[in-house]
Amino acid sequence: MRRVALLALAATLSIHAPARAEPQWNASALTGVCGRGTGSSYWSDTCWYNGARADVLFGRERYSDLSAGPFVSVTTAGFDDLRVGGGATLLVPITQYLPLGVSAGAHARSAEGSFSPGVSGWLFFGSRSFNFHSSYVMAGGLLLGVERDLRDPNQSAVVIAAQIDGLVLALPFVLGYEWLAGRNEEGD
Secondary structure (H helix, E strand, O other), rough: OOOHHHHHHHHHOOOOOOOOOEEEEEEHHHHHHHEEEEEHHHHHHHHEEEEEEEEEOOOOOOOOEEEEEEEEEEEOOOOOEEEEEEEEEEOOOOOOEEEEOEEEEEEEEEEEOEEEEEEEEEEEEEOOOOOOOOOOOOOOEEEEEEEEEEEOOOOEEEEEEEEEEEHHHHHHHHHHHHHHHHHHHHHO
């Protein structure tokens, strides 16, 4: 009886379905407030924070799966600088439809003709869909971040921003184009 149970267990463990998790990507706009700090003060100047962020996550087959992958971003704090960054993101399914994204990475800040490297950490909380038919997924929510300058450790930024899916921003233009194209066909 023990042999039969061991054979059944071995057969069960050796039969597996191939992994079907395909990469899923997102592109979003960021907008919010930023507190720039110097010295021991993390928030001495408030400015507007804007930019774009894209990521690719691997290993996700459904909403409840843990996944990870790279991200890239291009942002500005108060239109005084340009920040280009990247790193790794881990998506943790807190609930089925509201995951928590934890990101860490590096960035390069260009301001007033000088270049400064830095590090950053981000938390995302919001909606991130799972697309069963395409590799693009929609995401939107709250993004909290901290950026620290490595050249001048007294320079920092604390960010509170909304992450708005790029498709949501593009949809009015697509619908407008389709409406105009439809009106042209009617007039022909």
